[in-house]
Amino acid sequence: MSEPIAAGFSPGATDDVDEARSLSQDAWRSLRKSTMFWVSVGLIGVFVLMAIWPSLFTQTDPTFGDINNVRAKPNADAWFGTDTQGYDIFARTIYGARASIIVGLAASLTTLLLGGVIGVLAGFYGGWLDALFSRVTDIFYAIPLILGGILFMASFPNGANSNYFVVVGKVVLVLTVFGWTTIARLMRSSVLQVKPNEYVLAARALGASPWRIIKSHILPNALAPAIVVATINLGVFIVVEATLSFLGIGLTPPAISWGVAISDALVAVRTYPHILLFPSLFLSLAVLAFILLGDAVRDAFDPKSR
Amino acid sequence: MGKYIVRRILQMIPVVLGATFIIFAMVFALPGDPTAGKCGDRPCSPEYVAAFREEHNLNDPLPVQYGKYLGKFVQGDLGTNYYGIPVKEDLAKRYTITGRLALMAIVFEIVIGILAGVLAGVRKGRFIDNLVTVSTLFVISIPVFVIGVLLQYQFGIKWGLVPATVPSLEAPTSSLILPAFVLGSISIAYVARLTRTNLVENLRADYVRTAVAKGLTKRRAVGVHTLRNSLIPVVTYIGADFGGLLGGAIVTERIFNIQGVGGYIWKGINSRDGVAVVSTVTVLVIVYLLVNLLVDLLYGVLDPRISHE
Numbered sequence: 123m124s125e126p127i128a129a130g131f132s133p134g135a136t137d138d139v140d141e142a143r144s145l146s147q148d149a150w151r152s153l154r155k156s157t158m159f160w161v162s163v164g165l166i167g168v169f170v171l172m173a174i175w176p177s178l179f180t181q182t183d184p185t186f187g188d189i190n191n192v193r194a195k196p197n198a199d200a201w202f203g204t205d206t207q208g209y210d211i212f213a214r215t216i217y218g219a220r221a222s223i224i225v226g227l228a229a230s231l232t233t234l235l236l237g238g239v240i241g242v243l244a245g246f247y248g249g250w251l252d253a254l255f256s257r258v259t260d261i262f263y264a265i266p267l268i269l270g271g272i273l274f275m276a277s278f279p280n281g282a283n284s285n286y287f288v289v290v291g292k293v294v295l296v297l298t299v300f301g302w303t304t305i306a307r308l309m310r311s312s313v314l315q316v317k318p319n320e321y322v323l324a325a326r327a328l329g330a331s332p333w334r335i336i337k338s339h340i341l342p343n344a345l346a347p348a349i350v351v352a353t354i355n356l357g358v359f360i361v362v363e364a365t366l367s368f369l370g371i372g373l374t375p376p377a378i379s380w381g382v383a384i385s386d387a388l389v390a391v392r393t394y395p396h397i398l399l400f401p402s403l404f405l406s407l408a409v410l411a412f413i414l415l416g417d418a419v420r421d422a423f424d425p426k427s428r
Numbered sequence: 429m430g431k432y433i434v435r436r437i438l439q440m441i442p443v444v445l446g447a448t449f450i451i452f453a454m455v456f457a458l459p460g461d462p463t464a465g466k467c468g469d470r471p472c473s474p475e476y477v478a479a480f481r482e483e484h485n486l487n488d489p490l491p492v493q494y495g496k497y498l499g500k501f502v503q504g505d506l507g508t509n510y511y512g513i514p515v516k517e518d519l520a521k522r523y524t525i526t527g528r529l530a531l532m533a534i535v536f537e538i539v540i541g542i543l544a545g546v547l548a549g550v551r552k553g554r555f556i557d558n559l560v561t562v563s564t565l566f567v568i569s570i571p572v573f574v575i576g577v578l579l580q581y582q583f584g585i586k587w588g589l590v591p592a593t594v595p596s597l598e599a600p601t602s603s604l605i606l607p608a609f610v611l612g613s614i615s616i617a618y619v620a621r622l623t624r625t626n627l628v629e630n631l632r633a634d635y636v637r638t639a640v641a642k643g644l645t646k647r648r649a650v651g652v653h654t655l656r657n658s659l660i661p662v663v664t665y666i667g668a669d670f671g672g673l674l675g676g677a678i679v680t681e682r683i684f685n686i687q688g689v690g691g692y693i694w695k696g697i698n699s700r701d702g703v704a705v706v707s708t709v710t711v712l713v714i715v716y717l718l719v720n721l722l723v724d725l726l727y728g729v730l731d732p733r734i735s736h737e
Contacts, residue, residue: 261446264713266675276697277457368573409569
């Protein structure tokens with residue numbers, strides 16, 4: 123640390139340099155100085171606000187299609203123009219944030235929970251439990267995410283009047299079922315790295331319960347890589363949702379989402395590229411923000427990359 | 429070595445069984461009637477429907493159906509699809525084109541990805557490094573179908589440099605260049621980033637300093653000493669990606685109208701052709717596991733410290 127020591131003779135000033143900091147405090151200190159971190163947090167903040175409170179950004183009704191005014195170029199009334207159905211693209215893009223953000227956040231959380239629990243149990247207990255969980259992980263790992271998603275969504279398709287949360291929940295479910303394995307493998311290997319440490323042995327010798335050892339010794343030291351991957355996966359899940367929607371089986375109209383909008387726009391790409399541009403741009407920005415956040419957090423937790 | 433391979437292959441058996449059962453169960457749950465529309469405008473006669481369901485074991489409960497399917501599968505019989513054509517014949521035709529597509533995508537990953545990663549890693553913090561880091565981020569954050577449709581429009585239709593679609597199974601390799609690039613695009617970006625990160629980390633290692641100190645040229649210190657160690661995670665990634673490429677081919681093949689394995693799965697799902705889907709995916713899973721075994725064996729070549737004895 124090259125912090126200048128404050129002028130004067132205040133004894134407290136030098137203490138700051140030698141202060142013992144935990145890994146997470148250390149990471150937070152370097153995160154605070156990272157521009158990438160604040161840029162991505164700012165972007166994510168805007169998208170989350172868009173998801174919670176879309177009417178803050180636009181007064182236009184995204185479900186009103188003006189048939190007399192289809193495929194209009196961007197103009198003063200409709201900032202991003204109108205699409206093939208006469209919907210206002212700006213309003214659709216703002217309201218579309220909700221589906222992508224919910225799918226990304228929810229799928230990331232559930233994969234982190236499921237993969238985390240399985241990885242920790244397999245790594246901590248070892249033996250037959252590890253053998254069983256590792257084989258189950260291998261099984262799901264061998265099925266590519268897109269392929270599993272396509273099959274699942276084809277087997278349980280959305281009806282015309284399906285509830286919005288059922289439609290979104292199904293996509294989250296399929297991403298969870300086929301997407302938890304990377305986290306589980308990662309978690310298992312970091313638990314295996316932490317387990318032989320002296321402080322874990324000491325805790326065990328002092329008679330701490332397995333739950334206590336996991337909670338206060340293993341998890342704080344093994345969680346960082348999994349959180350980084352979960353953050354980056356958030357972007358990946360948003361893209362997979364869009365891909366399933368592109369194939370016509372992910373989110374389906376009347377649900378408003380970037381994936382559905384992109385899929386609709388692709389037919390007219392040769393003549394009206396602006397219909398494609400705006401939802402793609404927002405989707406890519408959201409994905410970019412989560413990848414940048416993951417990168418920034420990884421750099422902060424990994425002293426080697428500094 | 430031999431013992432290691434045998435153990436790995438034995439470990440694959442439960443994985444293949446589990447993965448195919450999951451696929452089988454999902455196909456079993458596919459809604460709709462496979463005999464719908466098979467008899468033209470008229471509904472099919474009850475006798476035909478009964479015979480069809482009997483022939484394809486559609487009246488049995490799920491575990492029995494799966495058991496019967498497996499029984500045939502271990503004898504090398506992949507079954508016949510609902511049009512009476514052996515799935516094996518269909519797959520043999522379609523795997524040639526998808527295999528070519530996937531291999532070309534991997535070549536792109538290796539050539540462009542590793543080259544870009546090395547250039548960026550060696551000149552860390554300079555213009556080329558920033559260029560690679562920023563452009564790979566862009567590629568990763570744009571969905572592959574948007575990249576595909578845009579490149580198809582630009583190169584195939586506007587400029588007419590390459591055919592926009594590849595409908596023939598015997599298509600020349602040149603017509604597969606664009607689809608293969610699209611298929612591999614995101615992985616190219618990941619490979620470049622992974623190579624860069626590992627190279628930068630290893631360039632600071634003591635053995636590289638030693639290599640430079642004893643008078644080796646930079647080319648040799650990087651090319652021989654650093655790169656070999658930095659490539660292990662990259663090789664793992666490319667191996668694991670192979671399965672993803674075969675799965676991702678569903679999207680790419682739809683954009684470019686390629687009649688490969690991806691298209692076959694898609695068609696099978698839409699026509700409720702269970703046997704076709706399950707057999708295709710099973711072969712895919714086995715290929716994927718074998719590639720991963722090959723990658724693990726390759727570790728020993730890259731890093732003599734890893735041994736499988």
